[in-house]
Amino acid sequence: RKEIKKLTTGSSNLDNLLGGGLETQSITEFFGEFGSGKTQIMHQLAVNATMPVEKNGFDSDVLIIDTENTFRPERIIQMARAKDLDPDQTLERIHVARAYNSHHQILLAEKAADMAREYRIRLLIVDSLTSHFRSEYVGRGSLAERQQLLNRHMHDLLKFGTIYNAVIAVTNQVSANPAVFFGDPMNPIGGNIVGHTATFRIYLRKAKAGKRIARLIDSPYLPEGETVITITESGITD
Ligand code: ADP
Numbered sequence: 629r630k631e632i633k634k635l636t637t638g639s640s641n642l643d644n645l646l647g648g649g650l651e652t653q654s655i656t657e658f659f660g661e662f663g664s665g666k667t668q669i670m671h672q673l674a675v676n677a678t679m680p681v682e683k684n685g686f687d688s689d690v691l692i693i694d695t696e697n698t699f700r701p702e703r704i705i706q707m708a709r710a711k712d713l714d715p716d717q718t719l720e721r722i723h724v725a726r727a728y729n730s731h732h733q734i735l736l737a738e739k740a741a742d743m744a745r746e747y748r749i750r751l752l753i754v755d756s757l758t759s760h761f762r763s764e765y766v767g768r769g770s771l772a773e774r775q776q777l778l779n780r781h782m783h784d785l786l787k788f789g790t791i792y793n794a795v796i797a798v799t800n801q802v803s804a805n806p807a808v809f810f811g812d813p814m815n816p817i818g819g820n821i822v823g824h825t826a827t828f829r830i831y832l833r834k835a836k837a838g839k840r841i842a843r844l845i846d847s848p849y850l851p852e853g854e855t856v857i858t859i860t861e862s863g864i865t866d
């Protein structure tokens with residue numbers, strides 16, 4: 629078994645909450661409503677993974693499975709500059725695969741292993757994990773099939789993380805309205821499939837002026853707690 633490594637989020641507050649950062653060989657799920665900062669954090673993690681080891685990076689390439697077409701190279705360029713990295717070199721190391729539907733998303737995750745033979749990928753992002761599944765499998769009748777497919781997909785992701793000692797970061801959009809949230813079978817609180825497979829779960833909610841509150845939910849060994857992060861032009865900070 630390879631030694632577990634930790635990837636910085638860019639915020640020391642959030643890193644501390646996570647016991648040092650996102651762990652390799654686990655899945656970390658960021659969930660929250662639209663605009664809570666999930667995609668911004670994914671961009672920052674991608675940049676951070678490319679950073680040299682001396683700067684707490686993995687000096688690695690990154691694979692992003694983008695299901696909502698929200699990857700923005702311009703954002704990577706801004707964040708890379710803020711870290712004194714060469715923006716073009718950083719972009720070259722971040723490989724983005726668009727997933728057109730849930731089936732395609734599952735295939736791309738399976739193909740990630742092929743890619744890892746060519747590139748040294750130590751961070752695999754799925755943004756968003758759940759959007760295609762939500763829109764394609766609607767209604768009670770398709771729930772069991774959806775959860776089964778999602779479960780297998782997450783198992784594939786976790787396997788990749790274990791084999792390549794990689795961080796797996798996924799996002800899941802949920803409603804902030806409690807009536808909707810608690811009726812949502814893909815909400816990570818309350819014994820559903822996503823909730824069982826993700827090892828670390830972070831709930832993001834909006835606060836004032838670029839601030840977000842990040843809350844760690846039932847981690848295997850870390851205490852529950854919350855902290856504040858900030859989204860700026862330069863990226864994610866305290
Ligand atoms: P989610 O993926 O959770 O729906 P996003 O990660 O897309 O949300 O977050 C969008 C928010 O991030 C914006 O509403 C804005 O507050 C912030 N944001 C995006 N780009 C920038 C930027 N260049 N500078 C500062 N804040 C930004």
Ligand code: MG
Nearest residue numbers: 666667668698
């Ligand atoms: Mg998003």
